[in-house]
């Protein structure tokens with residue numbers, strides 16, 4: 001449709017233009033998450049999905065903010081522990097405080113690869129990271145359900161040296177892996193490819209002990225490109241099998257090494273997370 005009102009035509013300058021590879025008719029986890037975080041990089045269909053979530057679970061906004069804060073603390077912890085390479089799988093739309101920002105605040109020479117299966121994330125990431133040194137940063141579209149598509153990806157290998165420790169982030173990612181898609185097998189395959197001294201960061205949605213509300217909220221993802229599967233603390237801890245958990249282990253994310261006092265109402269944050277080292 002030509003936009004005669006603006007005279008900007010129907011190309012990239014037209015209001016509401018989206019690249020042809022972006023499907024705006026189906027909600028996407030990255031864009032629902034952006035909406036919950038209060039961002040602006042989503043479409044009506046994503047907003048409608050987020051509304052379903054928020055109607056059942058108004059605290060979902062705080063949950064995603066706490067999850068982002070956990071990501072920041074985990075990356076900072078690992079950078080301070082000496083890790084200079086980060087593989088962020090299920091990046092989401094990168095905003096301020098993304099993995100590279102935090103890692104480079106500690107290690108200015110940190111190498112960071114962002115991986116997501118959603119092309120909209122790649123579009124935003126490329127815009128945000130335009131001008132970044134290609135020796136230190138890459139953006140890759142790949143699906144973690146095929147770990148080899150990440151691990152053997154030439155762009156990943158071009159930036160990260162698999163002979164030196166790498167921190168792999170799968171933050172708020174694995175609840176998009178259905179039970180039959182074998183999340184433990186995916187994490188194990190990634191862990192095997194890493195050298196000793198590497199680390200894995202995982203956060204994951206739980207049902208918060210209220211399965212009915214959780215089921216209602218998760219309907220927000222029913223018609224999205226991936227659905228939401230909750231796992232319990234035991235299953236989330238099992239994802240770290242063979243890794244040495246950093247204290248305090250797998251906990252509600254606000255309780256993972258908080259800066260200062262942890263919020264007292266942490267039980268209302270239905271995300272568990274932890275960090276494990278490969279020794």
Ligand SMILES: C[S@@+](CC[C@H](N)C(=O)[O-])C[C@H]1O[C@@H](n2cnc3c(N)ncnc32)[C@H](O)[C@@H]1O
Nearest residue numbers: 030033090091092116117118143144171172176
């Ligand atoms: C909820 S967002 C989390 C973003 C970020 N990691 C954070 O915690 O702030 C989940 C991201 O995982 C991505 N994702 C879901 N399934 C995926 C898959 N099979 N392979 C790669 N990325 C996936 C989604 O596109 C989305 O960007």
